Amino acid sequence: MATSALEESFKENPQSLQHILPIDFHLIQEVPNSHLWPNINNSPINHDEKNPNVPIIDLLAPNVVELIGHACRTLGIFQVVNHGVPLEFFDEAESQARRLFALPAEQKVKVVRSTSGATGYGTARITPFFSKFMWHEGFTIMDSPLDHAKELWPHDYQEFCDVMENYQKKMKALSFQLWLLILNYLQPSQEHLINSFEFTQALQLNSYPCCPNPNHALGLAPHTDSLFLTILHQTNNTKGLQILKKDQGWTSIAPISNDALIVNVGDLLHILSNGEFPSVYHRVLVDQTKHRVSLAYFFGPQVDSTIVPLVSFEKNVGVVVPKYRKVKVKEYLSLKAKHLEKVFSLIRY
Numbered sequence: 001m002a003t004s005a006l007e008e009s010f011k012e013n014p015q016s017l018q019h020i021l022p023i024d025f026h027l028i029q030e031v032p033n034s035h036l037w038p039n040i041n042n043s044p045i046n047h048d049e050k051n052p053n054v055p056i057i058d059l060l061a062p063n064v065v066e067l068i069g070h071a072c073r074t075l076g077i078f079q080v081v082n083h084g085v086p087l088e089f090f091d092e093a094e095s096q097a098r099r100l101f102a103l104p105a106e107q108k109v110k111v112v113r114s115t116s117g118a119t120g121y122g123t124a125r126i127t128p129f130f131s132k133f134m135w136h137e138g139f140t141i142m143d144s145p146l147d148h149a150k151e152l153w154p155h156d157y158q159e160f161c162d163v164m165e166n167y168q169k170k171m172k173a174l175s176f177q178l179w180l181l182i183l184n185y186l187q188p189s190q191e192h193l194i195n196s197f198e199f200t201q202a203l204q205l206n207s208y209p210c211c212p213n214p215n216h217a218l219g220l221a222p223h224t225d226s227l228f229l230t231i232l233h234q235t236n237n238t239k240g241l242q243i244l245k246k247d248q249g250w251t252s253i254a255p256i257s258n259d260a261l262i263v264n265v266g267d268l269l270h271i272l273s274n275g276e277f278p279s280v281y282h283r284v285l286v287d288q289t290k291h292r293v294s295l296a297y298f299f300g301p302q303v304d305s306t307i308v309p310l311v312s313f314e315k316n317v318g319v320v321v322p323k324y325r326k327v328k329v330k331e332y333l334s335l336k337a338k339h340l341e342k343v344f345s346l347i348r349y
């Protein structure tokens with residue numbers, strides 16, 4: 001089976017099968033104790049269901065560099081519109097994702113993530129760090145899902161592969177466009193940086209089945225994403241994503257329209273920006289009657305790249321010292337796999 005370099009970098013931190021295999025949500029009438037969280041406090045501050053709570057940025061705006069830079073610097077998350085990716089790409093990818101998650105558990109188990117792997121069907125990787133399981137099942141793709149798709153649909157795997165590969169191509173192009181805008185903001189005079197990275201990618205299909213007790217279950221536990229950028233698509237009728245705002249607590253990111261995409265800063269961009277861009281802490285709530293599916297595309301540097309904080313970024317501050325030591329992407333992922341968010345204290349000066 002073909003393995004990407006990104007997947008290889010997860011090999012040294014194997015997980016146990018009991019942490020990888022989701023329960024059979026089709027069969028469940030009641031939230032089992034293993035998945036029962038203390039009351040998930042739905043922040044009372046945000047009554048306004050329609051308030052997107054993060055900046056909405058038009059990619060065609062003349063001052064797009066400033067808008068994106070400002071959003072990255074303050075919240076670490078924003079929504080983009082006018083990104084040029086036709087709606088069909090999201091609709092097709094979502095319907096293929098739903099087709100996969102609708103399969104019976106015995107089928108999905110055939111492509112379960114291996115204990116030392118990173119692709120295939122299973123729980124979120126962060127599962128072992130929490131004492132309760134999440135109301136979630138995922139399918140992770142690194143480059144091509146061909147081997148897994150053949151297992152699931154021996155006579156009909158091509159459509160799934162085509163849709164997922166095309167989706168990744170579109171997201172890669174968009175990520176690169178965002179990356180250039182961000183570099184432009186960080187270091188307008190350092191053109192050499194533009195060519196100093198090669199990139200890697202992963203696509204995560206997320207499924208949050210209907211939950212009989214949404215106040216005591218979590219779709220995804222609080223986490224930050226690891227790579228440079230995440231581009232998330234959520235459909236317009238199913239909210240669920242929340243970010244942690246310093247002064248307001250957990251705040252919902254309302255989907256504004258089907259063609260808006262959520263972009264958030266990941267840990268490696270946080271480090272590269274010398275801590276200027278926060279990698280936003282987020283979680284996902286579940287719903288009693290809606291089965292939510294989301295598509296998360298992760299864009300980052302090749303695992304052999306080295307990330308060094310760009311210190312000349314902070315203008316007007318006098319002498320600027322790097323806040324983090326340089327770190328190889330592989331090493332970072334491995335430290336995070338062992339320590340989750342405590343990883344920052346391990347690489348901070």
Ligand SMILES: C=C1C[C@]23C[C@H]1CC[C@H]2[C@@]12CCC[C@@](C)(C(=O)O1)[C@H]2[C@@H]3C(=O)O
Nearest residue numbers: 124125126140202204223225226227298
């Ligand atoms: C390239 C990536 C990015 C990963 C790990 C690996 C493959 C799967 C991604 C996710 C997807 C679900 C949330 C997350 C937190 C998780 O548990 O697995 C993500 C994680 C990260 O951003 O750290």
Ligand SMILES: O=C(O)CCC(=O)C(=O)O
Nearest residue numbers: 204206225241284294296
């Ligand atoms: O489903 C969502 O809204 C968020 C998914 C997410 O945070 C992730 O895949 O890392």
Ligand SMILES: [Fe+2]
Nearest residue numbers: 223224225282
């Ligand atoms: Fe995430």
